[in-house]
Amino acid sequence: MSHINVEELRDIVQDAHLSFLLGAGASADLFEPLGDVENWLTYLAQDHGADGSTVKRVRASVYAYFFERVIDPNTSVVSEQAGAEAVLDTYRSFLRTLNTLLVRRRSSILDKQVSLFTTNIDLATEVAGEELQLELNDGFSGRYLPLFSASNFGTVKSRRSLQYDNLAEVPAFNLIKLHGSTSWATRSIGFGQETRDAIVFNSNTALLDLIRGKLKEADQVLYEIDKKTNIEELLSNAEEPDASQRVLLESFMANYEKLAIVNPTKDKFGLTVLNQNYYDLLRIFSNTMEKENSVLFVIGFSCRDEHIRELIIRGARTNPTLQVIVFAYHSSEVQVLKDRLSADLAANGNILVLGPPESYDAEDQETYTLRSITKAFFEPLLPKAPRKADSVVDVRLKIAAPLERDDDQ
Known part of the structure; x- marks a missing residue:
């Protein structure tokens, strides 16, 4: 099957446990996709005989390239500046549509929850969800000092009416950020007699502002990077920084490493607390796909991340009731994604890769973004508004006075 119609999709959405995997492409309205950053950093981690300080410079x-294009734009999201309006509007539409589908869900057996897994570290989902006043569970609990724990996911919430004491489940979104977030920070917290590192919620952008300042100071020492950069050539031609330049580079990296995110490298993690939570969240992702009668929609994800890719492939092979539906950004990427997921070899035939219709005119080529997918696939599932009457009939009734009994007769 290489396509899906509205009725087939409606049955899946209505009768299955819903989960989504959102990649960098879902936030492409503001944040640039990673490109070859992971491959570059993996290459630099290997021994190429280059001087250590030269490798650190590259x-x-x-x-710096990653920070400027993927991390720093979060400042505009938090402050809801005009430049972030497009991506926020995309997530508002997406979340609003899913919330309505949950509210109108016909099954009373399935809970009204959606698991939103994402490799993105931006705050677009949180900001859009709060604007819509949705029940968004991001894994934090507590008022004074919100702490993160994977055990906080999966909580079912209900609301009781004040007048009739009716109990109804509240639609909820579990936001599971596999690679951390710019709103995460690590701190040593006292738990009884012991102290251990924990992830706390950080709503301000002070650290981003600090890193941006350190990056500006080191700008003249850093090499210019773009999507066409040949990292091997750059490293071979790089010059060893002098003492003053090393100070600037170390200052920038020291502050950058305070971010509680999983960096785009093969080993993925540096901080122990992130390492532990990364595995906990991957386990939740794996367990979600093991549920009977589940569906995973993959949007904006290139499937290059081998950890996540292998979990998807294993889930599809071991759970025949799981349906994986992957949306390719461009028609030319359909076969690439099929190959990465071994979709054509899936024993259960339950990995479906969908791509936009091909066009002979490159300028008219349709693409599948989170915005276009929401509009083309999920909005048609919403209940239609009642149809207006074709005509109005004016009926006038006249009520006569009741007959009275005449006792004299």
Whole structure:
């Protein structure tokens, strides 16, 4: 099957446990996709006989590129500046549509929850969800000092009416950020007699502002990076930084490493607390796909991340009731995604890769973004508004006075 119609999709959405995997392409309205950043950093982690300080200089340049295009734009999301309106509007439409589908769900057996897994570290989902006043569970609990724990996911919430004491489940979104977030921070917290590192919620952008300032100071020392950069050539031609330049590079990297995110490298993690939570969240992702009668929609994800890719393939092979539906951004990427997921070899035939219709005119080529997917696939599932009457009939009734009994007769 290489396509799906509205009725087939409606049955899946209505009768299955819903989960989504959102990649960098879902936030492409503001944040640039990673490109070859992971491959560059993996290459730099290997021994190429280059001087250590030279490698650090090139590595810092790659992280600067990553920071400017993927991390720093979060400042505009938090402050809801005009430049972030497009991506926020995309997530508002997406979340609003899913919330309505949950409210109108015909099954009373399935809970009204959606699991939103994402490799993105931006705050677009949180900001859009709060604007819509949705029940969004991001894994934090607590008022004074919100702490993160994977055990907080999956909580079912209900609301009781004040007048009739009716109990109804509230539609909820579990936002599971596999690679951390710019709103995460690590801190040593006292738990009884012991102290251990924990992830706390950080709503301000002070750290981003600090890193941006350190990046500006080191700008003249860093190499210019773009999507066409040949990292091997750059490393071979790189010059060893002098003492003053090393100070600037180390200052930038020291502050960058305070971010509680999983960096785009093969080993993925550096901080122990992130390492532990990364595996916990991957386990939740794996367990979700093991549920009977589940569906995973994959949007904006290139499937290059081998950890996540292998979990999807294993889930599809071991759970025949799981349906994986992958949306390719461009028609030319359909076969690429099929190959990465071994979709054609899936024993259960339950990995479906959908791509936009091909066009002979490159300028008219349709693409599947989170915005277009919401509009083309999920909005048609919403209940239609009642149809207006074709005509109005004016009926006038006249009520006569009741007959009275005449007792004299």
